[in-house]
Amino acid sequence: MASFKILLLPGDGIGPEITREARRVIDWLGAKGIATFEVEEDLVGGSAYDAHGEAISEEAMKKAHAADAVLLACVGGPKWDDVPYEKRPEAGLLRLRKDLELFANLRPAICYPALADASSLKRDVIEGLDILIVRELTGGVYFGEPKEIIDLGNGQERGIDTQVYETYEIERIASVAFELARTRQNKVTSMEKRNVMKSGVLWNRVVTATHKAQYADVALEHMLADAGGMQLVRWPKQFDVIVTDNLFGDMLSDVASMLTGSLGMLPSASLGAEDPATGRRKAMYEPVHGSAPDIAGKGIANPIAMIASLGMALRYSFGLGEAADLVDKAIAAVLDKGLRTKDIMQAGRSEVNTAQMGSAIIQALDEIAG
Numbered sequence: 198m199a200s201f202k203i204l205l206l207p208g209d210g211i212g213p214e215i216t217r218e219a220r221r222v223i224d225w226l227g228a229k230g231i232a233t234f235e236v237e238e239d240l241v242g243g244s245a246y247d248a249h250g251e252a253i254s255e256e257a258m259k260k261a262h263a264a265d266a267v268l269l270a271c272v273g274g275p276k277w278d279d280v281p282y283e284k285r286p287e288a289g290l291l292r293l294r295k296d297l298e299l300f301a302n303l304r305p306a307i308c309y310p311a312l313a314d315a316s317s318l319k320r321d322v323i324e325g326l327d328i329l330i331v332r333e334l335t336g337g338v339y340f341g342e343p344k345e346i347i348d349l350g351n352g353q354e355r356g357i358d359t360q361v362y363e364t365y366e367i368e369r370i371a372s373v374a375f376e377l378a379r380t381r382q383n384k385v386t387s388m389e390k391r392n393v394m395k396s397g398v399l400w401n402r403v404v405t406a407t408h409k410a411q412y413a414d415v416a417l418e419h420m421l422a423d424a425g426g427m428q429l430v431r432w433p434k435q436f437d438v439i440v441t442d443n444l445f446g447d448m449l450s451d452v453a454s455m456l457t458g459s460l461g462m463l464p465s466a467s468l469g470a471e472d473p474a475t476g477r478r479k480a481m482y483e484p485v486h487g488s489a490p491d492i493a494g495k496g497i498a499n500p501i502a503m504i505a506s507l508g509m510a511l512r513y514s515f516g517l518g519e520a521a522d523l524v525d526k527a528i529a530a531v532l533d534k535g536l537r538t539k540d541i542m543q544a545g546r547s548e549v550n551t552a553q554m555g556s557a558i559i560q561a562l563d564e565i566a567g
């Protein structure tokens with residue numbers, strides 16, 4: 198039986214509550230003999246700062262490097278608002294992304310039929326929606342140098358961030374998008390701002406060349422990122438895979454996420470380069486949402502984004518597509534039954550807490566697996 202190492206990083210706020218439910222699903226998969234999972238756990242974010250004075254320890258980084266997949270819940274909270282910038286909870290996340298070289302962030306936006314009415318858009322606009330945003334994660338304006346605030350000496354300061362991309366960075370993210378499109382509807386939309394940004398001109402040129410050289414069978418269209426934002430809320434079903442840079446991807450994926458209702462529903466994956474020797478990629482899976490300090494400790498958080506993130510790990514890191522489908526079906530089945538955590542509660546449905554939602558998903562897994 199295949200064996201996989203998972204590092205669980207529950208993090209802060211609601212993290213430990215939702216991680217507990219994902220752990221139950223891992224144990225269920227193990228008990229069913231789908232694979233053997235060797236699970237380790239460690240601290241990240243504010244909880245790691247409290248224990249070690251750093252947002253992630255060297256020991257935890259070692260475990261992350263050794264794992265087949267890292268499953269991280271969420272970090273942050275008001276308790277750590279005043280810690281030094283380089284030790285803030287998010288620094289743990291950024292270090293994981295940087296050191297594991299996780300350059301491709303995958304965010305699916307899928308509309309579960311049972312939740313179509315919870316969206317701020319009309320049902321016919323989003324029903325059946327299934328798009329995937331592929332965001333470049335380790336380059337662009339979040340990392341480019343110079344990045345500083347300069348005192349101009351005249352009572353003024355100047356804040357500088359630098360948007361910078363090199364050919365290889367665009368090639369590798371475009372390749373991920375094209376490869377994924379081949380497993381879906383075979384269409385990629387590349388978004389940049391080539392009308393006003395040099396990095397956009399290069400982005401457009403390199404995506405076009407990568408397409409021509411290796412992926413001519415995939416449909417490719419280019420769209421300015423601002424127009425893309427508009428099209429995402431006008432008629433999102435026109436898209437299959439969207440590939441874009443770090444900054445635009447941050448915003449566009451948040452827009453896409455709200456098409457489907459609640460933050461508590463949205464998983465994501467971050468992938469690194471393929472190791473030529475093993476064919477495996479370093480990978481981290483995490484919900485899109487934050488640590489929800491307003492509801493932490495109350496046992497009412499929605500664990501679905503965390504469980505769906507585990508589902509993505511099954512699909513993209515472990516090659517267990519059927520098990521991933523099973524998890525997705527169990528989530529859909531529970532929603533069809535009318536069970537809702539508070540964040541997605543609708544009139545006439547039954548409100549459940551975090552643990553009850555987890556139990557219902559395990560029960561649905563049992564029913565579907567037979």
Ligand code: NAD
Nearest residue numbers: 271272273274460461486487488489490491492498499540
């Ligand atoms: P948030 O995502 O934590 O919360 C936004 C709203 O959504 C809140 O009302 C919250 O209760 C609700 N919510 C989020 N996840 C939910 C879930 N699973 N179930 C039910 N309700 C849920 O965003 P925020 O309030 O802007 O940030 C809170 C903290 O999280 C901050 O410290 C922020 O820096 C951090 N943060 C971390 C990540 C991450 O770990 N990847 C991402 C975003 C924000």
